[in-house]
Amino acid sequence: xxxxxxxxxxxxxxxxxxxxxxxxxxxxxxxxxxxxxxxxxxxxxxxxxxxxxxxxxxxxxxxxxxxxxxxxxxxxxxxxxxxxxxxxxxxxxxxxxxxxxxxxxxxxxxxxxxxxxxxxxxxxxxxxxxxxxxxxxxxxxxxxxxxxxxxxxxxxxxxxxxxxxxxxxxxxxxxxxxxxxxxxxxxxxxxxxxxxxxxxxxxxxxxxxxxxxxxxxxxxxxxxxxxxxxxxxxxxxxxxxxxxxxxxxxxxxxxxxxxxxxxxxxxxxxxxxxxxxxxxxxxxxxxxxxxxxxxxxxxxxxxxxxxxxxxxxxxxxxxxxxxxxxxxxxxxxxxxxxxxxxxxxxxxxxxxxxxxxxxxx
Numbered sequence: 001x002x003x004x005x006x007x008x009x010x011x012x013x014x015x016x017x018x019x020x021x022x023x024x025x026x027x028x029x030x031x032x033x034x035x036x037x038x039x040x041x042x043x044x045x046x047x048x049x050x051x052x053x054x055x056x057x058x059x060x061x062x063x064x065x066x067x068x069x070x071x072x073x074x075x076x077x078x079x080x081x082x083x084x085x086x087x088x089x090x091x092x093x094x095x096x097x098x099x100x101x102x103x104x105x106x107x108x109x110x111x112x113x114x115x116x117x118x119x120x121x122x123x124x125x126x127x128x129x130x131x132x133x134x135x136x137x138x139x140x141x142x143x144x145x146x147x148x149x150x151x152x153x154x155x156x157x158x159x160x161x162x163x164x165x166x167x168x169x170x171x172x173x174x175x176x177x178x179x180x181x182x183x184x185x186x187x188x189x190x191x192x193x194x195x196x197x198x199x200x201x202x203x204x205x206x207x208x209x210x211x212x213x214x215x216x217x218x219x220x221x222x223x224x225x226x227x228x229x230x231x232x233x234x235x236x237x238x239x240x241x242x243x244x245x246x247x248x249x250x251x252x253x254x255x256x257x258x259x260x261x262x263x264x265x266x267x268x269x270x271x272x273x274x275x276x277x278x279x280x281x282x283x284x285x286x287x288x289x290x291x292x293x294x295x296x297x298x299x300x301x302x303x304x305x306x307x308x309x310x311x312x313x314x315x316x317x318x319x320x321x322x323x324x325x326x327x328x329x330x331x332x333x334x335x336x337x338x339x340x341x342x343x344x345x346x347x348x349x350x351x352x353x354x355x356x357x358x359x360x361x
Contacts, residue, residue: 008121008318009162011128011189084224084291087216091261094149094215116255118158122147122165123252124318129166129189131324133181135173137245141217142172144252145262149215150206160202163194167202171210218248221266228291229270235277243333244273246325250309251302253318260302267292268302272310275346276338286350295349303342310338 123144130140146168150156156164166186173180183199226241247269251257257265267288274283284296296303308314312322325334 008125009190009193011125011132081291084221087220087224088263088293090214091216091263094213095261118161119147119151119255120253120316120318122161124320125162126165126169127249127252127320127324129169131320132189133173133185135169135181136176137249138217138219139169139172139176140249141219141252142176143169144258145215145217146172146206146210148258150209154209162190163198163202164206166190166194167199167206170199170203171206216262218251218262218265218269221263222248222269225266225270225288225292228288229274229285231287233274233285235274239331239333240273240277242325242330243276243336244269246321246330246333247272247306247310249321249325251306253316253321254305254309256305257302263292264294264299264302265306267294268299268306271296271299271303272306272338275342276310276336279339282350283346284350289350296347297349300347303347307338307342311340 126143127140129135130137130143143165147164150164150168166189170181170183170186183196183203186199187194187196222244226244229244230237230240248266251265251269260268270288271283274281289295322334324330326332
């Protein structure tokens, strides 16, 4: 007898958050703007970026750098390279602990197809929750990372999968958010399916498993690759950044991408973004290849997986991420489409002579 279909939970609107928003709107007219409103940047966050990242963010905003903070391009490049190497070593240290396909193997109570479908539904719902509570994108990436790491060694019943999701988001939001939602908020958003004690108990269990081990996410690498990709490339900056973020978030739905290193997924999102915006030009370049260490052939499987998601070839009804990025504030990038087939020569390894011949053609 087939197992019943795992139903996507609804996102219950938070009355508490609505009340906070109303009070903020009433206070806006009377508040004194001293330094201006503080917003979370799409690409840079002061709590997570190096000094060179902050310098670049200030340049984009047209701010004058304080004395003693002049940008040294060589020092900036060295700092960025050191940061990238550190993140790469961290993800490689963690990877052996999560063998490929281990997430599916751990869920021995459900078939592979059923589990993958349940995971997709959970991720889609968590994106809606993040939107409801206006969480930064780093939180959703870290949440999914925690979920996949836990599922790699623990079998979780389908009726506890949502509990695991909100607990991982609770932990991630405490790490990433300035004002994270409370435990009661996460109980409320599940329509009180779980009580506070259940959420706290699961949180302790997940924290014990994670052992305070930090892990780089797709978003960390996406920031770095975006900077490299935008150098000497004439394309709309914001459109490219939003499109890369959209494709990277779509990758969270696919279990095949969960089996890839975060740096590979981020590089694949950059490749596909460049292809979408300028399909007549080669979507990879020597700078990206040298900096990331990845050749197009090494990214092919992940690129094709994200490409399928972008074109929605499976006809998925899960629309949270697409709806999010159809908004004008994200330049409606979800409405953009890439070629139905990616030319085979785009996956050939790039060397300097071959790349120059491509440019001259």
